[in-house]
Amino acid sequence: MQNQTRLVTAGLAFGESPRWHDGRLWVCNWGTGEIVAVDGDGKSEVVLTVPAILPYSIDWLPDGRLLVISGRDGLLLRQEADGSLVTDADLRSLSNSPWNEIVVDGRGNIYVNGGGPAPAPGEHFGPGTIVLITPDGTIRQVAENIAFANGMAVTPDNKTLIIAESHANRLTAFDIAADGSLSNRRVWADLDGFPDGICLDAEGAAWYADVPNKRCVRVREGGEVLQTVNADRGCFACMLGGPDGKTLFITAAEWRGFEHMVSDARTGQVLSAEAPAPGVGWPSYISGRR
Template sequence: MKATVITEGLAFGESPRWHEGRLWLCNWGTGEILAVDEEGKSEVMLTVPAVLPYSIDWLPDGRLLVVSGREGLLLRQDADGTLVTHADLRGLSQTPWNEIVVDGRGNIYINGGGPAPAPGEHFGPGTIVLITPDGAIRQVAEDIAFANGMVVTPDNRTLIVAESHARRLTAFDVAGDGSLSNRRVWADLGTDYPDGIALDAEGCVWYADVPNRHCVRVREGGQRLDRIEVDRGCFACMLGGEDGRTLYILAAEWRGFEHMVSDARTGQVLSAAVSAPGVGWPSYSSGTR
């Protein structure tokens, strides 16, 4: 399979979401949240007081949420456009927060964080926290080996997270109160390093891989079904388009953590037609949750 470049000149694109007919993404290093249409025309929707990491999703009522990772805050954009603090996570972590997913019941899951890394390491063991619709915050998983992309199945009963440093996708059962249990390996990915992920209607997951410069579609158990190779690191992917059958890939040249914030603008959005539409959360049809 091949992908077509539709937008370039980004810094690092992350946290893609299909929302109201466009691909929204975080342009790490700039503070920008962009929306890109299917022809590649981009618009700055919001500039946030964060450099990296930051990630986005929406509440069921349509209000935008932004994880300001280093600041330890979950921000919410209210109807008048102002950003307010939706939840304060600073007391739960010594390291930055990373990704977010809001399920169909309005439960918010945020990963990353956790204890300080060991000397010489960039990241310590990560966690997953839950913020319920009533505002209660609690940790629901720990010891995640570099927590990255997350999805929740359409029935709101399974959460899958990419453990990049463990080279696997890990699943949890989701209880009625949002708690996570029955942790298990959903797919062992061998020498691949999953970053952002997306779930399709056949129960398969697409994952982006930075060092191996590809996106791969995998079935539970680890069988690889499709692969899209590009010429730079793949940081995230999302299913979208009018019928949900377009895979959007966020890619950029990787030169190490110390060079993530720079003047280089090697980031791209690519697209490829795929067979199965997106399902679950984050929803490719966000805005009509």
């Protein structure tokens, strides 16, 4: 089954880390340092400019404070009530490689991926890791050897974390223990594609964005393809949102390679398509839970 897309907004550089929050879609506009919020009519607003060009990703603590992972700096930043950004966690001692994605689960545990060993000659990314930051501020690595760590999501019962391993063409799952540790690593779905950003729905399926294949795909655990949404440019990430949670938002842009990610080109768009089931889990689309 394939869906038609609607253009929500255009003129972005590279939209990443989309999150549905307080009735709007929030997007990290890589290459500019901007965090942009877009409403249902496509009206956009730069809500924050951060000291990062790329990568940087966002989520919220349970008390509503915004978190930003400044990937190349190795810093997790937190926005305070007065709008200022302070350091929530310093990850520089864990890796000199850039950090990528963040997800906060329903208990306030923060997971950040990326980092890891330095890439081999000719490679852009080495094996990635997942780091846990608990509500008391403890920082520890909870997974390693991730094949290009990308999107992450946590199931609504807070018991499973799913991560996109782009270079392994799969979604990988971990059990989450009471203390936030990860175990029982397993393949959740082998894919005919390169998963980037992901989100989960109420029917137990996952959506993943695929840059080289210019599409978003909905799959069951095990890899059965349920639905495909095609675009005319690379799809970097996706998020379920809207009033009923059944709008799939896609960040898409023309891909010219890692060397040209920072440029004056503004081919980035937010697209939308109808989805059969609402979003669940974390990142959460439900206003007020973040």
